[in-house]
Amino acid sequence: MRFSRFLAMRNCRQNGTRSVTLAVIAAILALVIFGGSELLLGLQGGLVRFQQRLGADVVVLPQEAAQTGALEGVLVQGVPAHFYMEARYLDELRGMTGVAQAAPQFFLASAHAGCCSVAVQIIGFDPATDFTIRPWMQEAGAAQMGYGDILVGSGISVPADAMLTFYNMPCRVVGRLSPTGTGMDTAVYTNMETMRAMMANAAALDFDYFKDIPPDAAISAVMIRTSEGFTPEGVAAAINEMYPALAARPAHGMVHHVEEGLGGILETIGMLVGVIWLLAVLVLGFAFHLSARERRREFLVLRIAGATRAFLVRMMLMEAALTSAAGGVAGIAVGMLVILPFAGLMKAGLMRPYLLPDGGTLAMLAAETFCAAVLSGALAAAWTAGRVSGAPMSELLGEER
Numbered sequence: 165m166r167f168s169r170f171l172a173m174r175n176c177r178q179n180g181t182r183s184v185t186l187a188v189i190a191a192i193l194a195l196v197i198f199g200g201s202e203l204l205l206g207l208q209g210g211l212v213r214f215q216q217r218l219g220a221d222v223v224v225l226p227q228e229a230a231q232t233g234a235l236e237g238v239l240v241q242g243v244p245a246h247f248y249m250e251a252r253y254l255d256e257l258r259g260m261t262g263v264a265q266a267a268p269q270f271f272l273a274s275a276h277a278g279c280c281s282v283a284v285q286i287i288g289f290d291p292a293t294d295f296t297i298r299p300w301m302q303e304a305g306a307a308q309m310g311y312g313d314i315l316v317g318s319g320i321s322v323p324a325d326a327m328l329t330f331y332n333m334p335c336r337v338v339g340r341l342s343p344t345g346t347g348m349d350t351a352v353y354t355n356m357e358t359m360r361a362m363m364a365n366a367a368a369l370d371f372d373y374f375k376d377i378p379p380d381a382a383i384s385a386v387m388i389r390t391s392e393g394f395t396p397e398g399v400a401a402a403i404n405e406m407y408p409a410l411a412a413r414p415a416h417g418m419v420h421h422v423e424e425g426l427g428g429i430l431e432t433i434g435m436l437v438g439v440i441w442l443l444a445v446l447v448l449g450f451a452f453h454l455s456a457r458e459r460r461r462e463f464l465v466l467r468i469a470g471a472t473r474a475f476l477v478r479m480m481l482m483e484a485a486l487t488s489a490a491g492g493v494a495g496i497a498v499g500m501l502v503i504l505p506f507a508g509l510m511k512a513g514l515m516r517p518y519l520l521p522d523g524g525t526l527a528m529l530a531a532e533t534f535c536a537a538v539l540s541g542a543l544a545a546a547w548t549a550g551r552v553s554g555a556p557m558s559e560l561l562g563e564e565r
Contacts, residue, residue, distance in 0.1 A: 183487050186451055186541070189497070190491025193444035194537040198499040201529055202521065209519040210345030216342050220387035220415045221396040222402060224257060225249075226306045230411030235385065243347065244273035244285040248382040253410065257386055260402065262394035267293045271358045271384040272366065274330050274352075276410040281328040284320065285351040288359025296387050297353055300341050313338045319349035331365035333358070345519030388412075401431060441490030443538065448544030452484065481542050488541025492534045500530075 225235055229247035251268070258266045270288035274280040289297045291309060301315060309315070312334045316322060326337045335354065343349055354362075363379035390399050396414035403412035504520070521529070 174208065181265075183490075186448060186484075186487040186493065187491035189444055189448055189451070190488040190537050190541055191495035192491075193441060193540060194492040194495025194533050195499050196437055196440040196444075196495075197536055198496050198533040199503050199527060200433050201533065202499070202526070203501055205521045205525065205529070206345065207430060209521060213344040213519050214346045215477055217296075217300065217346070217348060218415050219299070221390045221402050222388040222403070222412055223415055224253070224386040224388065224410055224412045225384075227411045229384075237509065244283065246271050246384070247274050248377050248384055249410065250377055251381045251383045253407065254333045254383060254386055256407075257388065260399070260406075262399040263388055263403065264391040265295055265389040267295060267387045268356070268383040269296075269385045269387060270356070270363070270382070272359065272362060275560030280330050282320075284492055285347070286330060286359070286362065287351050287353050288356055288421060290356045291351065294387075301339065301353070309338060309358075311357050311361075312336055313354065314360065315339045315341055315353040317341050317349040317351045317353075318343040320352065325474050328352075331369060331371075333362050333365055343519060343557075371505070386510045392465075441536075445540050445544045448484075448488075448541055452480075452545040480545055484545035485538050488538045489534070495537065496530050498534055499533075500526075509523040 168491075223235065226247050226249040229235060229245075234245040254266060254268050257263060268290055272286040272288070274283050275288055287297070291298060291301075301309070312333070312335050314328065314337055316337055316339075318341060320340075322328065322337055324337055324339070328337065329333050330352070335352075335358065341348075341353070360380055363382070388399065390396055394414065396515045400412035400414050403410060409560050504526075
């Protein structure tokens with residue numbers, strides 16, 4: 165075993181060009197496996213976190229906003245938007261059968277103007293009745309929010325206690341929410357009192373967001389938690405029948421819609437990884453076959469010196485494992501350097517929920533990719549190793565002549 169390992173390492177060093185070529189192929193394979201798997205995990209993780217952060221059973225919007233997909237734009241893609249309906253609907257929805265809880269939310273897009281520090285989506289909520297944002301607020305260490313306090317998403321780079329201005333209103337950052345991989349990471353969150361003041365200032369500055377609805381009587385959406393024994397579909401259907409101006413949608417339907425959008429992407433990535441793996445194994449196998457043809461004199465000398473067939477197989481498989489291991493490490497390193505720093509750009513380009521896996525998951529993925537690269541190299545060399553080791557001496561002598 166030791167001698168076969170020694171010969172394998174010596175052969176890899178002496179045949180540098182061949183070894184580098186095989187390692188490059190293995191590196192491409194490892195890069196595709198690592199990058200594709202990381203992308204798959206990121207998309208799946210983003211979808212799960214999006215579902216968790218949504219937190220409601222039914223979402224009620226103005227009909228116009230539902231038709232244009234404005235809420236998905238805000239929550240998934242981070243596209244700032246504003247849409248409003250009369251606040252009176254909130255009390256009426258709370259009184260409906262099948263509604264256990266109903267909490268308002270307010271959407272206000274900050275302006276590209278001197279009145280605002282940065283152009284972002286501002287989401288207002290009522291801490292007294294909210295059940296969607298408040299759990300994440302407590303996780304961020306901001307148990308209470310006073311007048312002028314704001315929470316920022318993970319994608320907004322400002323320090324704690326920083327001051328931002330929105331519609332001439334100074335606001336203090338009191339916490340940062342954990343990443344979701346969605347458009348909610350680039351939003352700012354505040355309580356209803358602060359949001360009402362911002363909305364009033366926006367109206368005073370002639371930002372015509374509210375149409376005919378007074379700012380102090382407007383809301384953007386109602387998040388509903390259904391009572392036990394009632395389905396989101398049934399409650400949504402009842403709301404739609406009673407209020408033609410509104411659009412009630414089961415929240416899991418929104419998640420399913422996003423999931424359907426991911427389906428094609430996930431399938432494409434999976435097929436790409438599979439095709440690249442198959443091509444890499446075939447190319448590696450062909451490369452090992454050509455290499456074996458060039459090394460028949462070496463194999464003949466080893467056989468004459470008493471090397472067994474098992475010895476030759478071990479030596480060739482070890483060479484394949486060594487070159488594939490070097491390529492695997494290089495491919496994973498390139499994947500880390502290329503993919504991880506540009507995760508934000510990838511999310512923006514995909515326009516889908518995307519959450520970078522944590523360090524432990526990435527380490528496990530790197531280990532699995534390394535093993536896959538080494539095993540693929542060994543698999544590619546196995547046929548050639550078996551054929552060479554099983555060739556009779558007369559065949560090697562005849563081909564050598």
